[in-house]
Amino acid sequence: MIQLDNLTKVFDTPKGAVVAADHISMEVPAGEICILLGPSGCGKTTTLKMINRIVKPTSGKVFIDGEDTTGMDTQQLRRNLGYVIQQIGLFPNMTIEENITVVPKLLGWDKARYRERAREMMAMIAMEPDAFLKRYPSELSGGQQQRIGVARALAADPPVMLMDEPFGAIDPINRTVIQDEFLKMQQELNKTIMFVSHDIDEAIKMGDRIAVFREGKLVQYSTPDDLLAAPKNAFVESFLGEDRALKRLNLVKVREVVSDEIGTVVPGDTLETALAKIDDFGYQNSILMVNDQRQPVGLITRAVARTTRGYCRDHFQNVPATVNLDDDLRKVASLMFAQDTTWLPCVDDDGRVCGQITQRAMTHHLGARFRAQETNDLTPDAATKE
Structure with missing residues (x-):
């Protein structure tokens, strides 16, 4: 559904050119959540913003469902991409209903249709429509506002969603609740999602695939299990932490x-x-x-x-x-x-x-993957020496 082909962004600064994203190439299959993970300043948010052209690429291409977006009208492109940011970005002078229906109105939906869609979205994020639709953002808690941000991004039923640390500003308890609710919604909606995070635990929980960035480069792109079992280099291994074997506990079902x-x-x-x-x-x-x-x-x-x-x-x-x-x-x-x-x-x-x-069974199951990886990493010469 999403394909990035050598996507590159170079910013001109008084001190010279800065490469924020360096020839990023990757594909996200339809219906999957891809987490862009890495430390601050590694290029993950720049990469996300180049997809909806908030940041204009220096070179490279973005394909959505096989279509090159280079020549596409920017406004039309953005209306077909749901976008959720950490700061939520609700319009303070609009009611919750007006916030949710912004894009459907721009797309020319009739009043009955977009109002019904607002009620559907409220039910989906577990907020009572009659209690909240006529309120203003300032009357809601931070967690409730974040849910509205997700509902607004989903309102026009876009095939692709872009999410820039959407749960980063929420306290840990509500963050866990909203993450769980979002994953339940995703099971029904089956959207293709690119999701920026700097939290490895969130990435493992939320992602079907994880892309690890460092200094503008895509270092590793794997499933969470492959990433934890087989980090590509010392940077990825250190970023995952010494407890990466324990982190795999989240990925294995009873x-x-x-x-x-x-x-x-x-x-x-x-x-x-x-x-x-x-x-x-x-x-x-x-x-x-x-x-x-x-x-x-x-x-x-x-x-x-x-x-x-x-x-x-x-x-x-x-x-x-x-x-x-x-x-x-x-x-x-x-x-x-x-x-x-x-x-x-x-x-x-x-x-x-x-x-x-x-x-004993848990220990064996977790250890088997690491033992298999160690065996695969042995070259013939190394195996002989062993």
């Missing part, structure tokens, strides 16, 4: 690591039965008790099963936590640390036990 081999007992089983099953799963010090619907209702510990007689229903502890198949490994690791356990039961959307996830 369903990728879960094992369906899990021992369970029912309330009517004896503690002797429970102990025998615990021994079958030697790395665990407890076993899960489930009801007739195979929902977790308790834990039987090895210590209790070994020293007590009776039935499981009379000697169980509460289940400390469960995880869903669509949870990420970061949540799992947090729960394991909080509950001082090395395994957790996994449940489906109906709360039925479908397996377990262990600390």
Whole structure:
């Protein structure tokens, strides 16, 4: 959907020419979010602004859906590109409805259509239309204004959206909420998005692809998983941080690591039965008790099963936590640390036990990618020396 072909910007300054973007070439497939990532002054915002010609390229071309935009009317180009900036940029003298419908009006939509579109946009960003459409930006919180900025960019249903640190000015709690809401919207809208950020955690969470910039150059363009597992050079590796292996926890879902081999007992089983099953799963010090619907209702510990007689229903502890198949490994690791356990039961959307996830399985899954990369990086000579 978006293709940059040797896109370059050179600024003339009193001290000479400054190359802000140096022959940037990349493609963003339709329906994906591409994050432009890097330190301040690396050229990512300049690159974004050249796409909608807020900054005029010195050389190179931009293609949108295969069409060269070089000869396209600038205003027409911008009306077909949604644009969201960190400072939000709402018109203070316009109501929320008027802000959202600016571009549809310019495109000649009739009144009934653009007013209905405003209500649709408000519902999409989880804000009640009747409560907010007639208000002015000054009457909204910063987080609410940011949502309106996103709604305005989406109002004319553009195929491409450009976002320049759109959530950067929002406090961490609201930022996380808005990021989550935006990702939910993207699942329905399937827009092609270029998104500037300097926050590696945001990039990993939001991006299908990440482009890392340094001093005007595109250093690496990869999926988040490839970027974390195989940084191209020392700069990318240092920018990602020493905890890049842990950052991959955000990218892996429980369903990728879960094992369906899990021992369970029912309330009517004896503690002797429970102990025998615990021994079958030697790395665990407890076993899960489930009801007739195979929902977790308790834990039987090895210590209790070994020293007590009776039935499981009379000697169980509460289940400390469960995880869903669509949870990420970061949540799992947090729960394991909080509950001082090395395994957790996994449940489906109906709360039925479908397996377990262990600390050992998580470690193996994360380490396998790095071991594979190290093997690929070995040259024949290096491998011989090894």
